[in-house]
Every structure is written in structure tokens, then in C-alpha cells.
Amino acid sequence: MDGPALSWSERRKLNEIENDLRADRELERELTGMRLSARRQTAYALDALRRIPAVAQSLLVVTSVGLLAAAVRLRPSGALVLFGLVWAVTLAVLAAHAAHRWHRRHPREREP
Helix, strand or coil, X not given: CCCCCCCHHHHHHHHHHHHHHHHCHHHHHHHXXXXXXXXXXXXHHHHHHHCCCHHHHHHHHHHHHHHXXXXXXXXXXXXXXXXXXXXXXXXXXXXXXXXXXXXXXXXXXXXX
């Protein structure tokens, strides 16, 4: 340590914090394996999705409509599969964006 030694009360508080962190089994499991839980991975993925700009979202919608038109007109299975994939991504992006806006407008009260 570079600074001065901790006082007795600082050491006691640090010990309490460390004990509280050790009691969190999910955190301990994640840190031990350096792996995120499925819930946190989902949260990070949704966070990344909602950061996609509006231009990209618009392009996804236009691409989905174009692929749907091609699939209906030409009936190739490849176009239909591509439409399904692009449409699923489009819906996920739009849902994440809508959820982000809703959470921003309706913040939960955090416990102290």
C-alpha cells in the first residue's frame, strides 16, 4: 500500500464490506469462474442492442420489408429464412429501444 495505514475503524468497515461480498454467492460464483450469469448476459446484450442508432434500426425495418416482398413474390425458402432472421433482429432492437425509453420515463425508486 502506498498511503498511510488504515485506522481501526477503517479496517473494521473494510472487513464488513468484504464479508458482505463473500456472502453474495452469485457474485462469488461469477468471479470464481469469471463468467457472467445468464441474466446479466441478457442485460448486457439488451444494453448493446438499445445503443444501435435510429438509422440502423430504420435500415433493419426496410431490409425486413424488402426480404418479405422478395419471399412472397419469388417464394424461395432462402429469402423467407433471411426475412425471419432479419425480422427477429429488428423486433429485438425495437423492443430493447422501447424498453429503454420506458425505463427512462418510469424510473424505479432505488433503495438507500
